[in-house]
Amino acid sequence: MFKAIIESEKLKETIEAVSSIVDEAKINLTPDGISVKAVDPANVAMITLNLKSAAFEEFTATEGELGVDLNRLNDILGMAEKAEIVEIELDEESHKLVIGMSGLTYKISLLDPASIRKEPKVPQLELPARIVLTGTDLKRAVKAAEKVSDHMGMGIDGEIFYLEAEGDSDRMRLDMTKDQLISLEPGDARSLFSLDYLSDMVKSAGKANEVTIELGKDFPTMIKFQIAGGNGEVNYLLAPRIESD
Amino acid sequence: MPSLCVSCKGKGLCGRPACPILERFKSLGTTPKLSDNIFGASPPSVFVGRYGYPQVSAGPLVPPEVTGSDAAVYDSPGSWNNLSIRDIVGLRSGLVRSNIKFHVKDASNPDAMLQKTQELALSEKPVDTEVWFSKVPRVGLRFDGVLSPMGPAGEVTKLDIAQNPVVPRQVDKAVSDTDARAVDEIGELYNADITVDHINRLLSIGLLGKQRKIVPTRWSITATDDMVGKMLIDDIRYFPEVNDVLLYSGGLHGNHFEILVFPGAFAYELIEIWMPKAVWSTGATSVGSDWEDYGGKKGYSNLGGGYYAARLPVLEHLHRMHRSANVFAIREITPDYWAPLGVWVVREAAREAVSSVPVSFDSVNDALDDMSLRINTVSEMWRPESKLLDRKMNQKRLMDFL
Numbered sequence: 065m066f067k068a069i070i071e072s073e074k075l076k077e078t079i080e081a082v083s084s085i086v087d088e089a090k091i092n093l094t095p096d097g098i099s100v101k102a103v104d105p106a107n108v109a110m111i112t113l114n115l116k117s118a119a120f121e122e123f124t125a126t127e128g129e130l131g132v133d134l135n136r137l138n139d140i141l142g143m144a145e146k147a148e149i150v151e152i153e154l155d156e157e158s159h160k161l162v163i164g165m166s167g168l169t170y171k172i173s174l175l176d177p178a179s180i181r182k183e184p185k186v187p188q189l190e191l192p193a194r195i196v197l198t199g200t201d202l203k204r205a206v207k208a209a210e211k212v213s214d215h216m217g218m219g220i221d222g223e224i225f226y227l228e229a230e231g232d233s234d235r236m237r238l239d240m241t242k243d244q245l246i247s248l249e250p251g252d253a254r255s256l257f258s259l260d261y262l263s264d265m266v267k268s269a270g271k272a273n274e275v276t277i278e279l280g281k282d283f284p285t286m287i288k289f290q291i292a293g294g295n296g297e298v299n300y301l302l303a304p305r306i307e308s309d
Numbered sequence: 310m311p312s313l314c315v316s317c318k319g320k321g322l323c324g325r326p327a328c329p330i331l332e333r334f335k336s337l338g339t340t341p342k343l344s345d346n347i348f349g350a351s352p353p354s355v356f357v358g359r360y361g362y363p364q365v366s367a368g369p370l371v372p373p374e375v376t377g378s379d380a381a382v383y384d385s386p387g388s389w390n391n392l393s394i395r396d397i398v399g400l401r402s403g404l405v406r407s408n409i410k411f412h413v414k415d416a417s418n419p420d421a422m423l424q425k426t427q428e429l430a431l432s433e434k435p436v437d438t439e440v441w442f443s444k445v446p447r448v449g450l451r452f453d454g455v456l457s458p459m460g461p462a463g464e465v466t467k468l469d470i471a472q473n474p475v476v477p478r479q480v481d482k483a484v485s486d487t488d489a490r491a492v493d494e495i496g497e498l499y500n501a502d503i504t505v506d507h508i509n510r511l512l513s514i515g516l517l518g519k520q521r522k523i524v525p526t527r528w529s530i531t532a533t534d535d536m537v538g539k540m541l542i543d544d545i546r547y548f549p550e551v552n553d554v555l556l557y558s559g560g561l562h563g564n565h566f567e568i569l570v571f572p573g574a575f576a577y578e579l580i581e582i583w584m585p586k587a588v589w590s591t592g593a594t595s596v597g598s599d600w601e602d603y604g605g606k607k608g609y610s611n612l613g614g615g616y617y618a619a620r621l622p623v624l625e626h627l628h629r630m631h632r633s634a635n636v637f638a639i640r641e642i643t644p645d646y647w648a649p650l651g652v653w654v655v656r657e658a659a660r661e662a663v664s665s666v667p668v669s670f671d672s673v674n675d676a677l678d679d680m681s682l683r684i685n686t687v688s689e690m691w692r693p694e695s696k697l698l699d700r701k702m703n704q705k706r707l708m709d710f711l
Contacts, residue, residue: 087604103707104603105574105575105602105603106573106574106576106602106603106700106704106706107706107707107708108700108704108705108706108707109707110707179547184707185708185711187707187708187710187711189710258700258704282705283710284705284707284710301707303704303705303706303707303709303710304705305703305704305705306702306703306704306705
């Protein structure tokens, strides 16, 4: 059983964060809230997301799972105004999700959770460096990198966090010192990442006040931030590329 | 980037009044016996032009004095594998195109001539047809990047069908249902073993969907390839991944395919290499590429209709294998492809390749080395164009860190 009332913006944020990794997801329900764990088909990027019951105006759920076509849900949520209240309820009989917003009612078909990619094993990483910066700064760096290349390096040089990209003929580099960051725990770190994935991730991360990046040497990065006014957390993991030279 | 001529294929992007490449082939054909009244069996075949859209010219194609089952060969690319390019051009130049002006929206409310054209399009066997022209059709031969070559054409004054069309039950059902979406009907027809050429004919002459429209043939060919392809991908995504690295090789009329299949969630990439002296080439080798990942293709391919035509046989093959895979395909167009035959060549050449016995390799790198032996163009020119190979070689996966 699942019935919830939430501000549309919070739900949109949640769905958007997941849909930058997968098109279909299994949403886990517990009495304490909802969670998603999903990996992209190429096994390069992963999301774990939690949204606490406190993010909702009202929330009742028993243990269960919903198979959701995220593009479809995104599309429908697009009808809601920013601060509008959205009601969601699982119609167990027809196995449909009933979504209501100011008079409109949608019934969307759910996917068989068994048809959705299995939940991934999450690698346990001990990453030496930890950077906290604003979502806006991260988004700006990614946008700048896109202009010259398909991938971006992130690393630590002394007390500096740098982001750099190198194309066939052009380069981009952004150095951020400790006082330009929210916080910095330096360590031996330098990894290269595909911008295809990073660009999708910063669509959500870019809206957060604080984004935590954990980095290693040719290791996956962890990108962490809060959603729904602090009542939810998104954790992206992204595998690195091999440095070509 | 592909050169202008390679991506334009006679559409007129260079601004010249006539395509200098296409002009070269005009003398190739043989001229059928022409008068202002012809009788013959349409293979069956209909053509819809795109000039003047939404006011378009459309009508049946008829080989004069060829009747019965002999006519079928004129519009069945699947049976042309043993013909030379010259034979095919000769065959097509004997097919007379009848032009009748319609508005694309006439499809839902057809006049007598459109009704007859539609009736003919329903048939899976040749249909005896008589056409009266306003004057003797003008001798000519038309080539195009997407369409098969076409012979003389004339304005039609009267059209008669002298035989009942042979309509498969599924076709009859799809055409009489005006509440179903075209894309769903196309899926059902395909599943009922109606050929892609037949489906394309129905779509083009405005016999499918809710709000029916006549669709220019060059658009409907690619629309059909794409819609059938998408439907297959919807299944393939959920199939288990292949376990092996498999390489298929083959081709047709100077369109050589190397198709590499390796483990991974569904993704497909096509690299097109136009060698110097191949049709459309302008001196230098021209390389283009496009791909789609698991999520599917958004927007129209920069490689044009060939992308979708090559994809279809590959998807059909994966579907038959009940397997999902990463597919890296190369189409190298050699000087042997000296006259444009239409996009069906790409489809049939890829089909030829996937029906070969695959060779299995220990690694993608080994397969690429083997593939390079049969590709004339040095790998430095095409390897860097591949997004799929780049990801395979340079992108780590999360499972590598478990």
